[in-house]
Amino acid sequence: MSRVEYDGAMSLRHAALGLLTFGPASGYDLLQTFNGSLANVWPATQSQLYGELGKLAEAGLVTVAEEGARRRKEYALTDAGLAELRHWLVDVEPTVVRRSDVLLRVFFLGIVEPEQAEEFLRERERDAIERQAELRVTEKEIASDTVDLAVYGRLALEWGLRFTEMQREWAVWAQQEVAKVRG
Amino acid sequence: MSRVEYDGAMSLRHAALGLLTFGPASGYDLLQTFNGSLANVWPATQSQLYGELGKLAEAGLVTVAEEGARRRKEYALTDAGLAELRHWLVDVEPTVVRRSDVLLRVFFLGIVEPEQAEEFLRERERDAIERQAELRVTEKEIASDTVDLAVYGRLALEWGLRFTEMQREWAVWAQQEVAKVRG
DNA sequence: CGAGCCATGTAAAGAGTTACATGATTGC
DNA sequence: GCAATCATGTAACTCTTTACATGGCTCG
Numbered sequence: 001m002s003r004v005e006y007d008g009a010m011s012l013r014h015a016a017l018g019l020l021t022f023g024p025a026s027g028y029d030l031l032q033t034f035n036g037s038l039a040n041v042w043p044a045t046q047s048q049l050y051g052e053l054g055k056l057a058e059a060g061l062v063t064v065a066e067e068g069a070r071r072r073k074e075y076a077l078t079d080a081g082l083a084e085l086r087h088w089l090v091d092v093e094p095t096v097v098r099r100s101d102v103l104l105r106v107f108f109l110g111i112v113e114p115e116q117a118e119e120f121l122r123e124r125e126r127d128a129i130e131r132q133a134e135l136r137v138t139e140k141e142i143a144s145d146t147v148d149l150a151v152y153g154r155l156a157l158e159w160g161l162r163f164t165e166m167q168r169e170w171a172v173w174a175q176q177e178v179a180k181v182r183g
Numbered sequence: 184m185s186r187v188e189y190d191g192a193m194s195l196r197h198a199a200l201g202l203l204t205f206g207p208a209s210g211y212d213l214l215q216t217f218n219g220s221l222a223n224v225w226p227a228t229q230s231q232l233y234g235e236l237g238k239l240a241e242a243g244l245v246t247v248a249e250e251g252a253r254r255r256k257e258y259a260l261t262d263a264g265l266a267e268l269r270h271w272l273v274d275v276e277p278t279v280v281r282r283s284d285v286l287l288r289v290f291f292l293g294i295v296e297p298e299q300a301e302e303f304l305r306e307r308e309r310d311a312i313e314r315q316a317e318l319r320v321t322e323k324e325i326a327s328d329t330v331d332l333a334v335y336g337r338l339a340l341e342w343g344l345r346f347t348e349m350q351r352e353w354a355v356w357a358q359q360e361v362a363k364v365r366g
Numbered sequence: 367c368g369a370g371c372c373a374t375g376t377a378a379a380g381a382g383t384t385a386c387a388t389g390a391t392t393g394c
Numbered sequence: 395g396c397a398a399t400c401a402t403g404t405a406a407c408t409c410t411t412t413a414c415a416t417g418g419c420t421c422g
Contacts, residue, residue: 010409011287018291028373041286045411050374070373070418082294089295089303094284096310101277103224103342104194108201109335111265112272117335120272127279151364152292152300155357159286166349174338181334193381211401228383233402253390253401 012052015042017061017077017085024065024076027053037142037153040135040160056081106174114182121175128168135160195235198225200244200268203260207248210236210256220325220336223318223343239264289357297365304358311351318343 015038019030027050034044044052053075056062061081066074077085102124109117139157142150198221202213210233217227227235236258239245244264249257260268285307292300322340325333 011282011284012409014291015287018287018294021291021294026373031373038287038290040280041290042282043280046373047375047377047412048410051376054375068373071375072373072418085291086295089288089291090299094288096314097226098223098281098283099194099225100281101194103339104198104201104221105272105277106335106339106342107221107224108197108204108268108272109338111201111204112269116273131279152289155292155360156286156289158356159289159353162349162353163346166345170342170345173341177338195381209401214401229401230384230403230405231382234404237403251401254403255390255401 011042012044012048013056013061014085014088015044016049016052016056017081020062020075020077021082021085024074026068026072026074028072037138040138041156109178114178118175118178118182121171121178125168125171125175128164128171132161132164132168135164194225195227195231196239196244197268197271198227199232199235199239200260200264203245203258204265204268207257207259209251209258220321223321224339292361297361301358301361301365304354304361308351308354308358311347311354315344315347315351318347 015034016030019025019033019038027046030053031044031046031049034042034049038044053062057064057075061078061084062075063078064073065076068074105120109120112120135157139161142153142157198217199213202208202216202221210229213236214227214229214232217225217232221227236245236256240247240258244261244267245258246261247256248259251257288303292303295303318340322344325336325340
């Protein structure tokens with residue numbers, strides 16, 4: 001039960017704490033969720049997750065509730081962990097900054113041929129369509145999920161649907177803009 | 184002129200190369216742009232940028248074209264640098280993944296009171312409005328900019344305007360959804 | 367008994383942030 | 395001369411990714 005260091009960044013910690021509110025789970029269990037419904041929101045690697053769970057246990061935010069077969073450790077949220085999670089949810093301002101690989105390329109699209117710029121934007125349109133289709137699949141999975149991310153997870157999903165739609169419309173518009181310059 | 188290592192990630196490198204297509208510039212000059220028109224797309228710290236310029240020079244993608252007063256080094260893009268930039272723009276698939284601090288919180292909004300969840304969403308709505316206002320300011324700056332990020336930078340800006348609008352509308356919708364559950 | 371999944375861990379390197387440190391030049 | 399701005403650099407730490415490594419259990 002050492003001191004809890006927390007400065008505002010670092011959300012893998014809170015993602016793990018959050019998932020444990022749905023009940024005790026092992027690192028392996030959590031990893032399935034990170035690769036599943038959380039993949040589009042906060043992906044994490046196995047390596048990172050196991051390390052983080054160790055730190056979380058050391059900090060007293062989770063405890064090893066049970067040790068099972070195959071070295072399995074089942075983690076459970078402590079009162080301190082739940083308090084930290086609530087604190088993060090309510091009091092800590094989310095980071096606004098977002099890096100966008102795509103947008104950075106858009107800035108420099110002037111150095112390639114307009115045809116290539118248009119092709120780039122056409123690919124963004126296709127990406128958006130594809131990702132939206134994937135979200136529709138997730139939509140059905142979530143509905144029939146045992147772990148109840150359904151309630152508020154539905155809000156996150158709707159965000160994704162609106163986001164991909166916006167991206168698709170923008171890509172179509174941007175192609176027209178480039179066509180204007182080219183033509 | 185050592186070998187260029189490149190595996191698909193890492194875009195600060197390309198941001199720097201891209202900015203140098205508008206003409207030679209010092210680390211300090213580039214930093215102004217990173218803090219300005221690029222701040223919402225690919226922020227970078229002074230520390231990181233100077234380090235990267237050193238590596239870029241070592242790799243032969245840029246050269247020190249001129250050394251001025253106050254230790255100023257003016258960097259210029261080499262042919263190899265421009266080639267790498269074009270390659271990145273046309274051949275390298277942009278990363279799709281995106282971490283969202285906000286969306287992660289949405290997933291776990293069920294553990295706080297519905298009133299707090301609504302307040303959280305109301306803040307997102309305010310954020311979106313505020314950020315859109317900032318983009319409107321940038322819009323006018325870009326129009327009267329000497330460095331010509333204007334042409335395709337305009338496309339990136341429009342993306343931002345559409346994005347913030349989408350976010351605002353989603354936040355309004357989400358508040359209503361929470362109100363339904365609460366009521 | 368072996369394939370496949372369950373389950374955890376470490377090591378190394380890349381990418382990003384914050385803080386510290388230094389010095390030159392310009393303009394009032 | 396001194397404050398502000400120009401200008402570069404280093405050190406330490408955190409977060410993230412990729413690769414490597416190991417072993418247990420179950421079922422056909």
